[in-house]
Amino acid sequence: MPVRRYYERKPLIRLFLRSVDFVTDGLVWLFSKKRTSSFTEPSKILLLTFGHLGDTLVFSYILPLIRTKYPNSIIDVVASSWCDPIWKRNPHIRQVIHVDHLICNRRPIPFWKKVLIHWQTSLKAIRQLRQEVYDLSLDIRYADPTSHFLLPFLSVQKSIGMGTRRFGGLLDAEYFVPERGSTFHHLAVSMPLFHELGLDIRLESLKPIFYFQETGLEALTPKLGFPVADQPFVLLFPETGMEEKNMPVAFWQRLLENLLNETKLAVILCGQNNQSSRIFENDELKPFRNRLIDAVGKLTIEDIATLAKRARLAISLDSFPAHFSGIWCPVLSFYKKNGTGFEFFPIGNQPVIIIHDHVNSRGATLPRPGFESIFVDELDQKSTQRLISQKIHQLNSLSLSL
Structure with a gap:
């Protein structure tokens, strides 16, 4: 697994990402306290994903495994509203909190409306999430956008994610993807993140599942x-x-x-x-x-x-x-x-x-x-x-x- 952040080859994007991470790392070093996370079974787990339907569907495959590992844990999800059909009947989660990120919003509306929706849903989500204390948070996305910008506003004992697209310094367990040109499967590079939850997930045995009410x-x-x-x-x-x-x-x-x-x-x-x-x-x-x-x-x-x-x-x-x-x-x-x-x-x-x-x-x-x-x-x-x-x-x- 790579041990450093990978930045875009495009000079302007690379400069932007490096600059954001430099500032973030500095602020974390100055103001963030070292968090300890010792628990045998987390009482509350927060899963975050700003992907589209396909990303969200594949992410949902790990829910039964988390439930088997931690049968008494409460699981909440932060996701885009257009992915509600994936979570609608999932028996393993307590609630879905919406953040409609402007980068992922494919609705045929003006850009300024996407920005407004992004702002409104983010503020609403933060207000709702600040009422909770989570033992673990997990976001397996390594492409734009990730959810790490929410972390300073949340109470999370251990945050796990990919430090690829800004704000990696906010994570307690930061992982990285191979550089461009490498051939890898998105779930394979997520395995170390799952290991942080104590899950041993393998591509050859993972069972896809979707919960729905079947009609004839x-x-x-x-x-x-x-x-x-x-x-x-x-x-x-x-x-x-x-x-x-x-x-x-x-x-x-x-x-x-x-x-x-x-x-x-x-x-x-x-x-x-x-x-x-x-x-x-x-x-x-x-x-x-x-x-x-x-x-x-x-x-x-x-x-x-x-x-x-x-x-x-x-x-x-x-x-x-x-x-x-x-x-x-x-x-x-x-x-x-x-x-x-x-x-x-x-x-x-x-x-x-x-x-x-x-x-x-x-x-x-x-x-x-x-x-x-x-x-x-x-x-x-x-x-x-x-x-x-x-x-x-x-x-x-x-x-x-x-």
Whole structure:
């Protein structure tokens, strides 16, 4: 594990980060008292994450392990309001306190409104958290933004986190990530932080889980306009939160043309952006209209979980659905060269196949049953479509045997 802070190569950002840390370290040295933390079982634990849905989902996997280790501890969470569906039915936490950080806010609102929401939610969270005394706090984020700026206002006996993006001096147990260019998985670099909680977590045995109230497929028929319980289907997720990680519409149309010609599977198109519906607007797909279900903007996360439990497979990009669907069904996911690559390869309970052209992730894999990572020179080319068809058949056959 690295033993020093890593700063951006960009000169201005590096100077800014170094300056903030220099001032923070000085203030901590002058005014902060050395804290001792001796306890066998923490009475209260605070978990913090300002990530998006995918980051938050993966972070939530450790909740059952914390509960098993500390059955009597109270667990509170500080997270973004848009991640509430992840925490909504989690039985291990007492409460969720919101901080909507402006850097993570993807809502289509003016920047000044994001700043205002950030300020208002931070003040409200501080007022609420100052009423508590926590034995431990943990934030595993190493990219912007981290929650460390809240620590001076809280009563925490031992704070654990990554000293990568400012304010690392406020942490009692500060850890670091490898420098840029290194190949690592985000959970692997978080293992030392989990060890601070007395948890021995391994990539090969971690069990993804999501708590939700399941409904029958029949209950989704009015939303989908299709009796989905009567036909085997695939879930298609063509969106990410970052435009540069998306694939062109033509890529998805070629994929669907092959899938529909070669199998009897129906396709449920999932997403939030109405532009995704353009994928079905293709003359070559007209003969298969009775197997194309446009569910864009119609489904909740719990609806998707209900569908994923019965789907033959899910097809996705480098985004939340790759992690989420893999809890219940096989996943085929595409990771572009300008995305995260191996760093955020999904951990699933079911087989996962990643096809990618991310050069730094070439040869990288996860020690999970059924996990396969395939590097190609270019995702959007004809030879890759043939490979995709083969892997769809492979996962469809595996799904029948599960």
